[in-house]
Amino acid sequence: MTLSKLDVTKLSLSLLAVGALLSLHLDAQNPPQKVGFVDVQKVIASFSQGKKFNTLDSQAQAALAPLKKQVTALQAKIQGGQATAQDQQNLNTAISTYQTALKKWQAKLNAAYAPVAKAIDKAVRAVAPQQGFSIIMNADIAASSHLVIYANSQSTDLTQAVISQVNK
Secondary structure, eight states: OOOOHHHHHHHHHHHHHHHHHHHHHHHHHSOOOOEEEEOHHHHHHHSHHHHHHHHHHHHHHHHHHHHHHHHHHHHHHHHTTOOOHHHHHHHHHHHHHHHHHHHHHHHHHHHHHHHHHHHHHHHHHHHHHHTTOSEEEEHHHHHHTTOOSOOOHHHHBOHHHHHHHHTO
């Protein structure tokens, strides 16, 4: 007995349908995953370590802004064709100065953020299971990346609970 292409196709589709039905049955046995969101920026602003980090970040931005402005102005002058050799040398110096300052500030910010991140992570890990959540996402990142199209914030927002936990 030989099978025609049509018979093989029907058999393949039947096997796929059986597989799909079996996977639906298996998925029905797993409880749904509850996803929650935390506004990390609000949490950072709510406790002392986070406030210190935000202050340091503001200082970094204030220190780097004039350096960045200088680099941008020199780049515009060079791209406009009005630059001298001295302007090119000034640009190279400005870029080097900016990069050095940026590295210094990044090191300070990373050191200041480590305990903040640890405290927030600890708070999320304490709150999420208590409220039945198995997945927690950063609300700002989820929104800005269009990762989440819709979420009922009344039932998925854990920000206040995390703020309470981190301030204990």
